[in-house]
Amino acid sequence: MNDPFARHPETGTFTVTSSTVADGAAWAKAQYSGAFGVPGGEDVSPQLSWSGAPEGTKSYVVTVYDPDAPTQSGFWHWAVADIPADVTSLPEGAGDDTGSALPDGAYQLRNDAGQARFIGAAPPAGHGRHRYFITVHALSTDKAGVGPDATPAVLGFTIHNQTLARATIVATGEIPAA
Template sequence: MATPADPYTFLPEVPAFTVTSTDVEDGKTLPAPHTSGAFGVPGGEDRSPQLSWSGFPEGTKSFAVTVYDPDAPTASGFWHWAAFDIPVSVTSLDAGAGDQGGANLPAGAVQLKNDGGFAGYIGAAPPEGHGPHRYFVVVHAVDVESLGVPADATPAFLGFNLFGHTLGRATITPVFEQ
């Protein structure tokens, strides 16, 4: 099976900035708490990882955070998390910020339904034996304070709106397989 390309290579190139995490590392296995207990992964807690970012482009007015698996056995990948309208004054999110209901997100931020069907973060749960999956954890620097995306929109619709408003992107890509 061919591995899909980095999904961001198909979008206009924008400057990179830095995202770090005390929970996940680029190219390393996703720790158990960030996998999906809802989908039966042992030790899974469906807890979004801690994230901190810096060096974003001048003119940034808000941020969006997405987690996407392009290796899911679907024609559209799998969206694990999508949050946006995060104020520019916020440059980190604690682990668990993506809990259902969004109570741990900063005021004004909006969280969309993931492909598991609820608004919040759902952890990794690739099919057993399907091989390693990549989880693109991306912080998007946005040129407007609010994207005006409705709370009942899909992550793909958010991505469409980010297309014309992204000033920069910071990425960590952990992996996981069962």
């Protein structure tokens, strides 16, 4: 059902975990969007750790994507490019306005809210459960090949043939009808 990687070439896999959210579990309130008016939302990016990337990995990209958003293209919540190959974690909150907790050389692209930061979940009330694909992409190049003004969709297109492996956990979010 609307798997964002269904038409991508097969890649290797590795492991991503989070102390913020478990695979298949709901986001905590901090990962909802205060910017979009969700009560208790704080727009705090999740903590992520990964291991087992394939030999030849030269950098990573992290993305958070909601394919269930009521748009024709889903909704990109976060994209971080050019994470060095020796980095295997990001702390909770690394996706704030400054990105100061990101490793040297890494940068955030503008999300679908137009901000270079993590924007939390804000599914429309009563729209049902949304899935948030938190993905770490292991790349065969040390640079993703796009600048910070690129969209996450262009980033995804650019890394399509650079991706050696990907690791994904899926968080969920829902706001009941009023």
